[in-house]
Amino acid sequence: MKFSARFEYALQALLYLKCEPDEAPVSGREMSEKLNLPYRFLEQILSDLKKRGVLRSIRGQHGGYKLNLEPEEISIFDIYEVTDGKFEPWDCSTAESGDRCGQNHNMCVVNIFYSDFKSTFKSLMKSYTLDKLCSAAMKLKTEAVNNKITHAPSS
Amino acid sequence: MKFSARFEYALQALLYLKCEPDEAPVSGREMSEKLNLPYRFLEQILSDLKKRGVLRSIRGQHGGYKLNLEPEEISIFDIYEVTDGKFEPWDCSTAESGDRCGQNHNMCVVNIFYSDFKSTFKSLMKSYTLDKLCSAAMKLKTEAVNNKITHAPSS
DNA sequence: CTTAATTCCTATTGGATTACTATTATATCA
DNA sequence: TGATATAATAGTAATCCAATAGGAATTAAG
Incomplete structure (x- = not known):
């Protein structure tokens, strides 16, 4: 029950693109350095995000990635589905997967909890x-700055 | 982002104990056969549940396991913690785990989502x-029976 | 006292998944 | 043409998980 690194990295990269927007596209190299993420691995993830239409890419020199959707159109769930596939936290959670537990899908007690969990x-x-x-991140940042000013040692 | 087999098996075993209660303790062997779960693996899980006080065990012939708490005292979260340990879906989700992402724990944007998810x-x-x-399981069962009677082919 | 049935303890294997690396190809701009 | 990008895919190393295995301790029945 852990989020994958892929998911975490995707989230960070997308936030980087949104929170520090730039006219020019941002290269995978830049993001991997700024966020301290493994370069080639990150490229794979960015590539997946592109395939699914979350990002668009520009190749060649001065190329890189840009958001392809409005930030309010991109949910964490979308990101999750790109990096981790369908959200199926349970093996016999789909009717097709058979009845390992010997019960019909709709009869399986465990699925009562599961479907609630899933939704x-x-x-x-x-x-x-x-x-x-x-926005939340920005708020955190300004709060931190204000805190620093307020509590600055008056040396 | 999947539940472990340990968790699933524990859930099934506990439901078996609760839903088909018996004066006599139920052996691991019986549960593994009735639920079609790998015997020795299940024993490990039952042993963990015992150590954490969810079950109590009787050794020797005619021994087995019984619930050690009232069924309304045992939550799925308790079971989860026994089988999977602390719920920490995020690597840098604890302040101690350091700041791989270069940000202080409270400043990490990702943790905004994370803490909500966690709670x-x-x-x-x-x-x-x-x-x-x-109870839900019982209800399902009787509904199924009624359905069968109602829709029985009148041959 | 012996035997069978059980829990208890610990070690290990096999397989799958994950995180990451490597290679090569292709595109773009200066 | 060369530097800097993405694109696609193959490979690897480590970790984790599920399951297996062997045997010790315990208890009841015969």
Whole structure:
């Protein structure tokens, strides 16, 4: 029950693009250095995000990546699906997967809990957009700055 | 982002104990056969549940396991913690784990989402007790039976 | 006292997945 | 043409998970 590194890295990269927007596209190299993430691995993830239409890319010198959707259109759930595939936290959670536990899918007690779990998390993840997260981040930052000023040692 | 087999098996075993209660303790062997779970692996899980006080065990012939708590005292979250340990879906989710992402723990944007995710997860899982799940299971069963009677072919 | 049935303890294997690396190809701009 | 990018794919190393294995301790029944 852990989020994958792929997911975490994707999230960081996208936030980097949104929170520090730039006219020019941002290269994978730059992001890997600024965020301290393994370069080639990050490239794979960025490539996946591109294939799914979250990013668009410009090749060649001065190339890089840009957001392809509005930040309020990109939810954490979308990102999750790109990096980790379908959200199926349970093996026998789909009717097709057979009845290892000997019970019919709809009869399986465990699936009572599971379907609730699944829908709760979907909606939670969908409620977080890149936009919202970035605003929250900005707020954190200014609060930190104000704190520093307020509590600055008067030496 | 998947539940482990340990967790799933534990859930099934506990439901078996609750839903088909018996004066006599139930052996690991019986549960593994009835639920079609690998015997020795299940024993390990049952042993963990015992160590954490969810089950109590009787050794020797005619021994086995019994619930050590009231079914309404056992939540899915408790079971999760026994089988999977602390719920930390994020690597830098604890302040101690350092700042791989270069940000202070409280400043990390990702942790904004994370802490919300974590608390939602906890409260959802705590809201499901063994008791509730078993009632739900019983309800499913009787519904299925009624359905069969109602729709029985009148041959 | 012996035997069978059970929990208990610990070690290890096999397989799958994950995180990451490497290679090569292709595109773009100066 | 050369430097800097992305693109696509193959490979690897490490880790984790599920399951297996062997045997010790315990208990009840015969």
